[in-house]
Amino acid sequence: MPTEADATDELTLEEFDLASDDSKRQVEETLAALENELVGLGSVKDRVREIAALLLVDRAREQLGLSSSRPTLHMSFTGGPGTGKTTVAQMMAKILHSLGYVRTPRVHTVTRDDLVGQFIGHTAPKTKEAIARAAGGVLFIDEAYYLFRPENERDYGQEVIEILLQEMENERASLVVVFAGYEDRMDTFFSANPGLSSRVPHHISFEDYSHDELMRIADLMVAKENFRFDPAARAAFADYLELRMKQPRFSNARSVRNAVERCRLRQAKRLVELHKPLTRDDLVTLTETDVRGSSLFRDGASAG
Numbered sequence: 535m536p537t538e539a540d541a542t543d544e545l546t547l548e549e550f551d552l553a554s555d556d557s558k559r560q561v562e563e564t565l566a567a568l569e570n571e572l573v574g575l576g577s578v579k580d581r582v583r584e585i586a587a588l589l590l591v592d593r594a595r596e597q598l599g600l601s602s603s604r605p606t607l608h609m610s611f612t613g614g615p616g617t618g619k620t621t622v623a624q625m626m627a628k629i630l631h632s633l634g635y636v637r638t639p640r641v642h643t644v645t646r647d648d649l650v651g652q653f654i655g656h657t658a659p660k661t662k663e664a665i666a667r668a669a670g671g672v673l674f675i676d677e678a679y680y681l682f683r684p685e686n687e688r689d690y691g692q693e694v695i696e697i698l699l700q701e702m703e704n705e706r707a708s709l710v711v712v713f714a715g716y717e718d719r720m721d722t723f724f725s726a727n728p729g730l731s732s733r734v735p736h737h738i739s740f741e742d743y744s745h746d747e748l749m750r751i752a753d754l755m756v757a758k759e760n761f762r763f764d765p766a767a768r769a770a771f772a773d774y775l776e777l778r779m780k781q782p783r784f785s786n787a788r789s790v791r792n793a794v795e796r797c798r799l800r801q802a803k804r805l806v807e808l809h810k811p812l813t814r815d816d817l818v819t820l821t822e823t824d825v826r827g828s829s830l831f832r833d834g835a836s837a838g
């Protein structure tokens with residue numbers, strides 16, 4: 535039972551110390567992970583910190599009885615494949631969860647095929663099911679612009695957009711939608727759907743990584759799995775990346791992850807074929823052969 539004194543306390547609360555807020559500590563942990571586990575992404579990190587600060591202050595204001603409406607948290611994450619959009623969405627979901635804006639830190643990822651039905655009457659139930667699955671968390675719509683096909687007047691994607699709009703405006707739904715995809719196509723998508731655009735106040739853009747950043751990402755991934763490149767292997771991997779970056783379907787950090795995994799496969803094969811007891815050093819070291827075994831060095835053809 536709240537006593538009269540409690541009530542008075544609440545009314546006279548004139549300070550709110552952000553430092554004493556447990557949610558703030560959780561948010562700081564996530565921001566530290568964002569900082570330390572992701573290479574580069576300077577402006578993305580700044581934007582995430584800004585949004586976190588805005589929400590922390592919003593909560594402090596609420597504690598002091600300074601009411602304002604629930605902030606609109608729908609976002610767009612634009613950038614090429616493998617630039618960290620999904621990873622950052624997961625961290626953003628954690629932050630929103632720590633601050634009580636969503637009930638779960640879960641990110642439910644969908645694409646057009648998960649939302650649009652093949653036949654008339656199938657789209658609404660499909661979209662509603664996806665929304666129900668994401669409810670209380672984050673709905674991440676990858677390559678969101680495929681929902682809009684202006685060349686086809688009767689495209690069911692339009693129905694998805696209308697249902698999404700209703701859900702996004704529903705204050706009680708506590709659903710946060712993240713629209714993701716290439717920047718230019720997303721711009722076209724939002725210009726063609728101004729209603730949607732006006733409900734998405736936060737735009738975060740992800741740049742392609744430089745060769746140097748990709749190398750640092752490789753080092754991080756290798757170390758995380760308790761491996762290491764020996765110096766010649768690292769130099770070979772730098773050569774590999776230079777070639778791979780010019781290839782079609784190059785996917786930034788995802789291509790790095792795939793390449794590292796293939797190095798591990800070649801290392802494993804090499805070690806097994808040694809037919810001798812393996813030292814700790816053997817087991818952790820990726821050598822130049824493990825890297826140069828890639829078909830990219832042989833024929834410069836598809837990603838090897």
Ligand SMILES: Nc1ncnc2c1ncn2[C@@H]1O[C@H](COP(=O)(O)OP(=O)(O)O)[C@@H](O)[C@H]1O
Nearest residue numbers: 571572573615616617618619620621751787788
């Ligand atoms: N800046 C980065 N530093 C380290 N690893 C990264 C970075 N960006 C992406 N990755 C890794 O690359 C892979 C692809 O990232 P992801 O978030 O799925 O990209 P996207 O959603 O933009 O396609 C993941 O394994 C992720 O951990």
Ligand SMILES: [Mg+2]
Nearest residue numbers: 616619620676
């Ligand atoms: Mg992704």
